[in-house]
Amino acid sequence: MGGSMQTLVIDIGNTRLCWRHRDGTGEVQSGTASHEAIADVLSDLPCAESIAISSVVPAHEPELEKWLRRTDRPAALWVRSGADLGDRVCTDEPHRTGADRALCALAWGASGEHRSAVIIDAGSAVTVDAVSASGQLLGGWIAPGLGALGAGLRQVAPSLPDPTVVSASSSDPEPRQMLPWASDTKLAIGGGIESLFIGGIQALRDRVQSGLGDGAVTVLTGGDSDLLMQALEPAVLRPGLVLDGLEALLRGAADAQ
Template identity: 30%
Template sequence: MFLVDIGNSRIKWAVSDGDAFTSIGEAEYVAKELDAQLDVMLNAFEKQSAIAVSSVAAPRVIKAFVSWVEARWQSDVYIIKTAQQEGSLINGYVNPERLGVDRWLAMIAATDAGNVGVPVCVIDCGSAITIDVVDVGGQHLGGMIAPGLSMMRNALVKGTSGIRLKDELPAEVSLLARDTEGAVTGGTLYAAVSMLDRMCSDIVASQGRQTQFFITGGDAPMLMPLLDNEFEYDANLVLNGLWRVATEVKN
């Protein structure tokens, strides 16, 4: 099965043989250029018999993706959405469909991979930083959403007249910077780390020290060395959840 996770700025894909991912890739995209970009991203793949896709992007993006698949591969497309319940996992939102499907799939994968009978916390560090907690009975207790590193940086650029930043985050960060670029990077990084450390502390206080923490997302490797808590890092957490749900839908 061909799996595709469409985020706000990146597309990630994987091919599953039923037991493992045989190929994984990702790339940034621009909505108005998606058709041409998919030609480049997926050019190496032959026609796929079944495609499962999850998306938190604008409706026009998923529509463009489905149109591309129908034109190039003539394949069945399964659009995976957030549900009220998946196995023992129960959606905690008042309006379940309003929970982002990426968060839902990450929780499905984390509760599958986690230790039996312990609470689970899932943190996704992408365009936004999302946090979700599931109790020992599989009840999603709710979550938090905060701006991600790039979003915080962009807010400073838009809200000030004297800050100019490069598009990509630097590979190394100093505690005390001697230039504006480094100062913004350090400030936003420590803002995210401080928020996550406090959040983890409060969750442990409410759910117990046995709580298992999972982390994923493009910015996770940059944040993890500074975090106090121990995390299970899985770059493919959302794709793992997508595979789990898509397999059930297809069968």
């Protein structure tokens, strides 16, 4: 961000908190924490002149509000749903549209790319969204994330082994995505879940791109985005896109003053 303003942006996601601090020289610090460790992270966050917070988990918001008051921080700019971003969100029910989806779209519009995009945020849930060149969220699709697929299978079939401890071993000459079949049960489960995840997201990306046109770029963010890169090439990897959106929001608020 330009100027000398120190900023702090925080995103409360479905399973973890992410934060980024930018000082007056542009130097950046960032980090993540599980929900269980939020209190420890908050106690160590640096000071800032301007703060923005997004949340898709209302249960953790009082903890941050209490922290803001206790540490005499400036009032934060909150984004709890797409409704907080006004006409930037073109879904039927902006108040039911996740803050993370809306902020990813805002970040893309502020990036200066001037192209429409299919933005895929691969976290606990995966969103595959149509975004205009100006950063409006037009709509999209929501699917289970990689971890959620595995957790769902374990819930309905608890006798199956847990595949999360297994990857393609050194005795396997090919990555498991390339194997014609698996001879090990854990590998079969893990490879099946990965293939379902990658193939499903690829199909949703193609569906959204068919509406935006061939000029739309695929943008990946979120914890499992690396796994999707090869299947969705050409794609642009943009880690921390939600935090980028919060920073863009703070820039806009500062410019309006």
